Amino acid sequence: MPNVSGVRHAETNMYPATWYAETAQTVPVQPRLESDISAEVGIIGGGLAGLQIAWQLSQRGISVTLLESQRIAWGASGRNGGFVTPGFAGDIDEVEARYGQALAKRLYQYSKEGAETIRSHLHAFASDCLMGEGKYSVSRYPASKAMRKSAERLTRDFNDPVEYLDTSQLRSKIHTDRYFDGIFKPNGFQIHPLGYAHALASQILDAGGQIYEQSQALACLTVAGSSRRLVQTQSGSVKVNHLVLCTSGYDTGLYRPLSRAILPVATHVVVTEALNQDLLDIIATRAGIADTGNACDYYRLIDDNRLLWGGKITTATTQPKNLDAQMMAAMMDVFPTFGSLRLDYRWSGLMGYCRHRMPLILQPEKGLWVATAFGGHGLNTTAMAGNLIATAITEDDRRWQDFANFGLLWNGGVLGQVAVQGSYWWMQAKDQLLETKARRSLASTTV
Numbered sequence: 001m002p003n004v005s006g007v008r009h010a011e012t013n014m015y016p017a018t019w020y021a022e023t024a025q026t027v028p029v030q031p032r033l034e035s036d037i038s039a040e041v042g043i044i045g046g047g048l049a050g051l052q053i054a055w056q057l058s059q060r061g062i063s064v065t066l067l068e069s070q071r072i073a074w075g076a077s078g079r080n081g082g083f084v085t086p087g088f089a090g091d092i093d094e095v096e097a098r099y100g101q102a103l104a105k106r107l108y109q110y111s112k113e114g115a116e117t118i119r120s121h122l123h124a125f126a127s128d129c130l131m132g133e134g135k136y137s138v139s140r141y142p143a144s145k146a147m148r149k150s151a152e153r154l155t156r157d158f159n160d161p162v163e164y165l166d167t168s169q170l171r172s173k174i175h176t177d178r179y180f181d182g183i184f185k186p187n188g189f190q191i192h193p194l195g196y197a198h199a200l201a202s203q204i205l206d207a208g209g210q211i212y213e214q215s216q217a218l219a220c221l222t223v224a225g226s227s228r229r230l231v232q233t234q235s236g237s238v239k240v241n242h243l244v245l246c247t248s249g250y251d252t253g254l255y256r257p258l259s260r261a262i263l264p265v266a267t268h269v270v271v272t273e274a275l276n277q278d279l280l281d282i283i284a285t286r287a288g289i290a291d292t293g294n295a296c297d298y299y300r301l302i303d304d305n306r307l308l309w310g311g312k313i314t315t316a317t318t319q320p321k322n323l324d325a326q327m328m329a330a331m332m333d334v335f336p337t338f339g340s341l342r343l344d345y346r347w348s349g350l351m352g353y354c355r356h357r358m359p360l361i362l363q364p365e366k367g368l369w370v371a372t373a374f375g376g377h378g379l380n381t382t383a384m385a386g387n388l389i390a391t392a393i394t395e396d397d398r399r400w401q402d403f404a405n406f407g408l409l410w411n412g413g414v415l416g417q418v419a420v421q422g423s424y425w426w427m428q429a430k431d432q433l434l435e436t437k438a439r440r441s442l443a444s445t446t447v
């Protein structure tokens with residue numbers, strides 16, 4: 001059916017009308033759970049966290065059943081920017097300052113292995129989901145000292161070779177005077193996240209794993225006298241020895257300590273019509289680009305020379321009415337000549353955060369696992385969780401315990417939400433001040 005901009009949006013097969021939903025290769029809709037079954041491992045939530053864990057287990061011959069309320073990767077996992085890099089939503093320098101270098105190094109290494117896992121999947125069974133190589137992190141005000149130091153530390157201490165770029169090097173790749181310093185991450189890459197999630201699902205099904213869609217877990221009970229659990233849906237149930245909760249920003253309150261810890265945070269994406277050659281020459285790279293600001297613009301050129309542009313992080317979980325105008329204003333602030341572009345797609349998604357901004361990887365009760373709260377850095381870290389949780393269940397591997405410092409902290413309820421939004425505004429105001437200073441000093445030197 002044509003939309004106002006004249007572009008046909010696919011019947012989205014129960015997905016929001018995103019560019020991804022229109023272009024992904026998908027597995028057929030999976031059945032609802034309509035009987036009482038059992039499995040060694042049950043997983044609630046069919047985003048990339050649940051899928052990565054199910055993939056790892058199914059490859060090891062473990063019987064696994066995954067329940068998803070909607071469709072596979074219907075949440076953040078099928079709507080994100082598609083940028084894959086090592087690291088976490090939380091700042092690794094803060095982790096190091098608080099818990100020491102040895103732990104910070106181990107955690108970073110796991111996060112790197114998560115990115116490498118995705119890379120190996122792309123090679124093995126999802127090559128059409130690789131969309132671009134490399135990622136730039138860019139500052140909107142002069143930050144050469146901090147960025148140089150960060151590049152040196154990542155390369156030296158975390159074995160993640162990255163390259164510092166000064167203003168002229170950076171602006172030779174991305175033609176805007178809004179950016180000052182940059183870090184290029186050659187190991188970063190971009191994927192089609194919804195297509196990738198479906199490639200994983202297809203592998204899980206081939207290996208004998210079971211996926212039930214439109215099957216919301218409504219209750220999760222402990223079987224008397226054991227650590228087994230019974231998960232009930234509207235029309236069926238599954239009894240399991242291990243249960244993994246991967247519900248993230250779409251959590252429905254199944255396990256109270258988790259619901260009290262998760263803070264859903266919204267971010268939004270638009271996709272433009274195809275750029276003409278003049279506009280393509282302004283972003284002279286197919287790498288991903290994200291600024292270091294708190295509102296964080298992230299964008300990349302995608303198929304058909306369209307521009308995918310994301311940003312505007314808020315604790316208000318609804319899509320703003322004037323989203324197009326806000327996103328266009330953000331885009332034109334960096335690239336003033338992009339104002340004539342038509343926006344063909346727009347969507348929003350929820351990320352799950354915990355107050356410490358690090359993933360929740362824990363076993364709060366015997367046989368009950370939590371693998372969620374990956375925030376805005378969830379592609380590599382969901383794959384990392386797949387590695388850690390699957391080896392914990394099958395080989396009694398204890399690496400997951402390295403996340404013990406990052407527990408189920410209460411999110412503060414409504415007041416917590418207000419406080420986090422307040423801190424975003426405060427940090428965005430600080431960014432704005434630094435940017436204004438940079439622009440003023442640029443203006444005074446060019447007069």
Ligand SMILES: Cc1cc2nc3c(=O)[nH]c(=O)nc-3n(C[C@H](O)[C@H](O)[C@H](O)COP(=O)(O)OP(=O)(O)OC[C@H]3O[C@@H](n4cnc5c(N)ncnc54)[C@H](O)[C@@H]3O)c2cc1C
Nearest residue numbers: 045047048049069075076077080081082083217349378379
């Ligand atoms: C717009 C946007 C851009 C982003 N960009 C990037 C990026 O470029 N790079 C990056 O690394 N990260 C990015 N992220 C973050 C990343 O997408 C997430 O961290 C990651 O996808 C989280 O995966 P998940 O499986 O934990 O959660 P989700 O993908 O949100 O999945 C949770 C699933 O649980 C299901 N569920 C909830 N409750 C129940 C229940 N009771 N029963 C059954 N199912 C249930 C939901 O339906 C949902 O499908 C972005 C996020 C968004 C929203």
